Amino acid sequence: MIIDKIKAGCKDSFRELFSDYYPILCCFAENFLNDRDLSKDVAQEALLKYWEQKENFSNINQVKSFLYTVTKNMSLNILKRAGKISDLEYNCDISSDFDLQRSVIEHETLLMVRKAVSSLPDRMREIVELTMSGAQNSDIAERLGIAEGTVHSLKKRAYKKLKSVLGSHFCYLLMI
Structure with missing residues (x-):
């Protein structure tokens, strides 16, 4: 299982997960930020945060949840610091689990389609x-x-x- 290999420090397995999820997390962040370069930075940072905490995860669902949550929170923090959203909007966006789940499903499906095409x-x-x-x-x-x-x-x-x-x-x- 890829998560077990990553947990053991296998960089090749992490690269595989990175290549699968980086483009999806970029798209996910871009939904919030409308800035491709900034979205790439956020996606990379989220994946690096996972690598730093890899010992805390035992299955792919935990990892996916972590990656999407970190990506969303980092994106919203950037918007908040830039004054593009208020505290109220920030708190509403953070607690919007339904939208997060819907977006995760869309991005997971996109990953599945991209893998099949490739x-x-x-x-x-x-x-x-x-x-x-x-x-x-x-x-x-x-x-x-x-x-x-x-x-x-x-x-x-x-x-x-x-x-x-x-x-x-x-x-x-x-x-x-």
Whole structure:
């Protein structure tokens, strides 16, 4: 289990967790801060705080809860210090567990989708990523130097693979 390995000081396992959660925590912090660079700093700091306290965690759910809570609190503290939110707003945001849970679920689902997409064969992954960025089949075909029909069939096969991996979460891929 990755948490046990991290607890034992395995830096490779921590790097794996870091690479999984860093982009998600960046997005999560950016929801509060609307500042990409600052959000990256907050996400990195949250992960480093976890590393410093790694002995206190025995399962991934505790770690996730810690990371999201630290990221949210750090983001709100930055906003409070900058005078962008009042004490009342700060206290309301800190206690808003429902919003935190909803956001955690959204970010966890996004992580699941990203992992599934990254597991596709290279050409299929490229096509899905370009599609997710808004490119049309004709644009993808031109960009990759392949026939539009090839793009269509590879995309169809990729979606079939993703549907089997993601199950009921497949619909989230279509929303990205």
